[in-house]
Amino acid sequence: MIALLENYWLYFLVGQFPGGPLGGLALTILLGGGALLLALPLGVLLGLGRVSVSRWLRWPVTTFVYVVRGTPLLMVVFWAYFFLPSLTGQKTGQFTTMLAALVFFNGAYLAEIVRAGIQGVPRGQLEAAQSLGLGYAETMRRVILPQALRNMLPSLVNQFVATLKETSLGYIIGLSELSFIASQINIQVLTQPLAVYGIAALTYFLLCFGLSRLSYRLEARLARSGPEALPA
């Protein structure tokens, strides 16, 4: 197993970089983080749509969210893979495809988290803002959303963990993320599948478990000290 680690640690961590595109653990983290960051504005927009008073906004957004949540992520990945270039007119690689699919998919899930976060802000806040003369958009932007986002932090970290696991589906479209690289190493070495897949599984575990511990601590801090716990 030591020889295994010695020979392949660089390939495992960064793929072919710099002699080729970035891969391995570095790619997984970059893809997961990038996808969640980009999905957040989409999630906020969709979440606002879900709580909107206007039926014309609420129904299409709700349908969209239900459709995306009822479809396997792998299906969304294939749609993006086969048809994204037609839509954008650009040559898109596996990374862009996976990123687009993850942003799209997680946007719909974040919509629900945002909706719960917004509805968790005490109603008094909304009433106070409106009685001070702030319009809907300003109320949202300056009063409700900042508080909602703070409450949502543990859920957001959980969603980040889920997104990191979802990057493994890049394997199927040949993206050189962690699972694909692990399989490539197994194919080369062949006699140690347990060690190879075991190390890959352990890596995911350390990454995801570490992050979910963070979310747990955030949740505990928020519960202990109320909404003023985290710095504004």
Add this chain to the structure above:
Amino acid sequence: MAQLDFSAVFSGEFRDWLISGFLLSLRLMVMTLALALPLGAAIALCRLSSVAALRWFGAASVEGIRNIPLLMHLLFWYFAMPELLPAAARDWLNTHGAETICAVIALTLYTSSYIAEDVRSGIRAVPATQLEAARALGFGYLVSMRRIVLPQAVRITIPPLISQTLSLWKNTSIATVIGTAELMYQAQRVETASFRGVETFVLVTVAYLGVSLIITGAASWFQHRFPVRAS
């Protein structure tokens, strides 16, 4: 681009492939649920037990399984685990549908860890006084659980469990990487043979959505028919 032609994709052997894939996906879901529900309940009880070793085991199982992607579980159970088996067991596995068996094992373990957490939350939502009263009346721990606490927990737990079923239904699509011939696998096969990606993927998306909507509908019906009573 050529005209869309759904009949080209949904006729003859393509249709047979897609239908057999759909049926296998359903079978995977049902088999996994049948195994994961009891396993998840057992893990949940471990986590709530007074024996520290059991509590640790339950927590370690849940965290260990949940923090590893399902794809990795599938690859592990299909490509790594069988190498540990004695040759006779391995050969039996390979001649009796290793792809399906390993997919069910991976899906069961993965789903059971999520079910365990939902069951645990459900049990904890039942007021502690119920268990105390049962013990005071002389019932043993397991009997109290079985007759008093779990029946009350079930009503609370059903909606999250239905949500897990929805996730499970979607997760069956990942089994394609270990050669399990379920719906996604057949979709890839039909797409290659027919050169008609749009039609194939539209049909398969509709199939997944259809079952998803039935499952979500079941959840809404349940919450409507059996609302959670305030304590």
Add this chain to the structure above:
Amino acid sequence: MTRKERFGLFASFLVAALSTAAVRADQVADIRKNGELVCGVLGTDEPESFVDPKTRKIIGYDVDLCGAIARRLGVLPQIKQVSVAARIPELLQGRVDVLAASLTHNKEREAVIAFSVSTFVTGQRVMVRRDSGIARIAQLAGKKVVTVKGGTQEPNVRKAVPGVDVVTFETSPQAFVALQQRKAVGFVNDEVSLLDAYGKLGAAQKEYVVLPENISTEVLAIGLRKNETALKTIVDDTLRALEKSGEAEKLFLKWFGPGTRLNFKERNFKLETDRIAE
């Protein structure tokens, strides 16, 4: 029609409409403008295209051919890894300019893409474990074989052996692992790839045998989008020039000749025609 079906139909019409809008006028001009030729290669099929473990770059016969075409166009080659199942869609979607991806030239594919002068001729064969006792292809009926998703291997073996059970994986090497783990009795692939995999087995070679019958003849060529006549002319001219100068034979011997794992003594084809047998 249910709401879901209507939605799906609308989405696909939208995609179809937008796809027709993305048609390129002249690919050669675009390639020269971008300064690079994007070549789709497998990267998992030694020695046509594979990752060199020392440099972690993709090298191989297909890669060298791509380099020659790029040089003729006066641009740099950009090697892009594609999977077997998605290589043709990648070409059609414009993600790559040409496909040098162990691509078989056959009649079904001619309906969707164009092919260059043939670059390789090989057969598809089956590798089995010696202890399975299988000596002829016909004995595979009722047994399980493995191969890669999305290539010509699955349809060819099903045609050659009615009643065979086929399980496919995302890459050929992954399928080969399945054979080595006894998940199936046979592994189907192009003869060249099989011999290469066989060579890599080392001491384990005595456990396997490549059955001598070809289940099909595979003529490999570079894939191009249809109606790109200017690019096809340049690609064909490059290949014919390589043949005439003797470079083509040298490339063959470099990757497949004596001293390599395949150890072919000579080449049994020439880079001269883009026609295939009926």
